Amino acid sequence: MSESDQMASVVLPTYNERENIKPLIEAILAQVQRPVELVVVDDDSPDGTWQVVQDMAAQEPRIRLLRRTEERGLTSALNAGIRLARGEVIAWMDCDHSMPPEVLPTLLAAADEVDLAVGSRYVQGAADVGHSLVAQLFSRTINLAASLLLGWKIRDYTSGFLAVRRPVFDEITLQGDYGEYCIDLLARAQRLGFTIREVPYHCVPRLQGESKTATNVAGYIRRGWKYVMTVLRLRMVFTTEKILHWRQPHVTAH
Numbered sequence: 001m002s003e004s005d006q007m008a009s010v011v012l013p014t015y016n017e018r019e020n021i022k023p024l025i026e027a028i029l030a031q032v033q034r035p036v037e038l039v040v041v042d043d044d045s046p047d048g049t050w051q052v053v054q055d056m057a058a059q060e061p062r063i064r065l066l067r068r069t070e071e072r073g074l075t076s077a078l079n080a081g082i083r084l085a086r087g088e089v090i091a092w093m094d095c096d097h098s099m100p101p102e103v104l105p106t107l108l109a110a111a112d113e114v115d116l117a118v119g120s121r122y123v124q125g126a127a128d129v130g131h132s133l134v135a136q137l138f139s140r141t142i143n144l145a146a147s148l149l150l151g152w153k154i155r156d157y158t159s160g161f162l163a164v165r166r167p168v169f170d171e172i173t174l175q176g177d178y179g180e181y182c183i184d185l186l187a188r189a190q191r192l193g194f195t196i197r198e199v200p201y202h203c204v205p206r207l208q209g210e211s212k213t214a215t216n217v218a219g220y221i222r223r224g225w226k227y228v229m230t231v232l233r234l235r236m237v238f239t240t241e242k243i244l245h246w247r248q249p250h251v252t253a254h
Contacts, residue, residue, distance in 0.1 A: 007035040008108050008163070011081030011092040013074055014040055018047040020096050020206070025056060025063060027101040034108065037062050039084050041077040044069045075174050075181040082169055091163035093119075096206035098130045099161045103201040111163035115194035118154065118186065119161030119201045126156075126200035142227045149235040150187040155198060157183045158227065168194055180230040187234045 010028060014021055025038055042050040042065065050067045057063040066080060082090055089111045093099040099119060110117035121128040122143060128136055139158060146157040158179050172188050174181045189196060 005034065006088040006112075007037065007086060008032065008089045008091060008111075009081075009085035009087030010036060010038050010104070011078060011085060011090060012038060012040045012095050013077035013081065013092070014042045014045060014049045014053075014095050016045045016047045016049060017095045018045065018049045018052055021049055022052055022056065024095055024097060024101060025053070028104060029060070029062065031101050032105055032108065034105075035087075037064060037086060039064045039066065039081045041066045041068065041081045041084075043072050043077060074178050075176050078181070079174050082174070088166050089163050090166060090169070093161050094206075098203050098206050100201060100204065103161075103199070104163075107161070107163045107199050110197050110199050111165055114197045115165050115168055116186070116189055116196045117163040118156060118159050118196060118198045120156035120159060120198035121201070121203050122155040123198045123200050126202065128203040130203040130205045138224055142224060142231070145228070146183055146187070146231050149231055150183075150238070151190050153190060154186050154196060157186055157231075159186075161201065176230065177226060180226045183227060183230045184234065187238075191238060 010032075012021070012024070017024075021040070025040075028038060029036070040050075040053045040063065042053065044050065044067060050065060053063065053065045054067075057065050064084065066084060068077070068080065071080075078092055081092065089108055091104065091108060091111070093101075093104070103119060107117045107119055120126050122140070128139070131139070143155065143157050147155060150157070160179055160182050162182070162185075168189060171192055171194075172185060175184050186196065
């Protein structure tokens with residue numbers, strides 16, 4: 001069996017995405033030509049997103065639904081979806097159509113060749129037209145800091161649009177509250193020697209509904225400090241590891 005014939009799982013974390021989830025699922029199933037399953041993890045959306053998915057799953061066996069009534073949060077939803085996933089490659093994306101589903105086949109194909117494929121807004125051929133200038137400024141500043149302190153091989157540490165081979169999760173569990181999990185994942189994956197490739201895409205405005213991320217300067221600061229603290233924490237951890245390694249006695253063979 002070739003890599004492209006292996007099953008891929010696409011985890012879709014949802015909260016109040018009733019208007020977006022059906023066209024997104026339909027687009028993914030139309031675009032991805034390899035064996036695929038969609039694992040929708042819904043945090044008991046008041047707008048009934050889970051009901052839409054439940055109705056679709058009754059007609060389409062490639063759709064699976066996990067409705068969570070006692071747990072909340074993006075990172076925990078992704079971890080729950082990863083645990084349920086049966087694919088050799090596990091991808092995830094936002095459910096508001098800001099990450100175009102037509103890019104997903106390219107991302108999955110890249111993950112056939114490397115350990116982690118990252119949809120990137122900041123490499124050649126990419127663009128971010130889905131966020132305000134203020135949002136782009138905050139994002140670029142955090143990503144510049146992350147690249148400076150954690151490694152230049154990655155330009156979009158806050159991507160959130162990934163396809164990851166299953167063995168990566170034997171070594172790394174997603175950590176964090178919101179988007180900072182992505183910084184942590186990519187930095188630790190680099191550190192452990194996993195191969196990573198960025199795939200350019202155009203981030204576009206959400207299709208319907210309200211954004212879950214910040215919408216004003218105060219909101220970006222409230223979210224952003226966790227990103228900054230994650231970068232600083234990882235830098236301290238990596239620096240400490242390097243110092244301890246230097247201090248270890250080295251045995252010379254005679």
